[in-house]
Amino acid sequence: QTVVTQEPSLTVSPGGTVTLTCASSTGAVTNGYYPNWFQQKPGQAPRALIYSTNNKHSWTPARFSGSLLGGIAALTLSGVQPEDEADYYCLLYYGGAWMFGEGTKLTVL
Amino acid sequence: QVQLQESGPGLVKPSETLSLTCTVSGGSLSSGNYYWSWIRQPAGKGLEWIGLIYTSGSTKYNPSLRSRVTISIDTSKNQFSLNLSSVTAADTAVYYCAREFTYWGQGTLATVSS
Numbered sequence: 479q480t481v482v483t484q485e486p487s488l489t490v491s492p493g494g495t496v497t498l499t500c501a502s503s504t505g506a507v508t509n510g511y512y513p514n515w516f517q518q519k520p521g522q523a524p525r526a527l528i529y530s531t532n533n534k535h536s537w538t539p540a541r542f543s544g545s546l547l548g549g550i551a552a553l554t555l556s557g558v559q560p561e562d563e564a565d566y567y568c569l570l571y572y573g574g575a576w577m578f579g580e581g582t583k584l585t586v587l
Numbered sequence: 588q589v590q591l592q593e594s595g596p597g598l599v600k601p602s603e604t605l606s607l608t609c610t611v612s613g614g615s616l617s618s619g620n621y622y623w624s625w626i627r628q629p630a631g632k633g634l635e636w637i638g639l640i641y642t643s644g645s646t647k648y649n650p651s652l653r654s655r656v657t658i659s660i661d662t663s664k665n666q667f668s669l670n671l672s673s674v675t676a677a678d679t680a681v682y683y684c685a686r687e688f689t690y691w692g693q694g695t696l697a698t699v700s701s
Contacts, residue, residue, distance in 0.1 A: 514688055523683055523691040523693050524691055526688055526691075529689070535689065574647050576649075578633060578634040578636060579633075580633050
């Protein structure tokens with residue numbers, strides 16, 4: 479049973495920097511897992527932020543960036559804004575099937 | 588810009604089949620080499636990928652749901668659909684459709700209850 483693990487919750491101060499991570503129980507995450515990141519606020523549909531590890535959509539704020547860090551997919555928010563408080567989900571590709579991470583609740587406090 | 592809208596009965600009885608449709612507007616479903624996905628989210632829980640379909644009709648399903656899921660596409664209506672059979676209360680969730688995880692519908696709540 480494959481599991482994609484994210485931090486359950488993180489807290490960051492406004493203006494600060496925070497890194498959310500996404501690990502696979504199968505081993506190191508590589509570009510071949512095409513990591514995606516999504517933001518979801520209460521009562522809303524998820525919004526795509528990052529695709530294929532580090533590519534931003536046209537609407538993705540510049541303060542969001544994706545990367546691979548030592549075999550883990552990462553989403554870094556630099557200069558966090560109050561409106562960044564949300565749930566964040568990663569998504570990994572497993573050769574024909576996709577799997578979401580368990581999600582990280584980010585609190586801006 | 589492409590928009591997606593889910594539709595279907597909000598209430599389904601246990602053991603029956605849940606059927607949902609996603610209508611695509613702002614572009615032709617058959618243009619471009621895209622895939623179209625279904626994702627669900629039980630209340631207060633995380634996202635679960637259900638499956639996807641290419642314009643060609645080729646499909647990929649979540650292994651945990653494969654035996655109960657069918658996704659189909661109707662390019663003439665600019666729609667794709669989800670059928671989930673033998674539903675139980677555990678299938679109660681908000682169901683989303685999406686184009687390549689980039690553009691998402693607003694979601695529709697499907698409740699399984701007698």
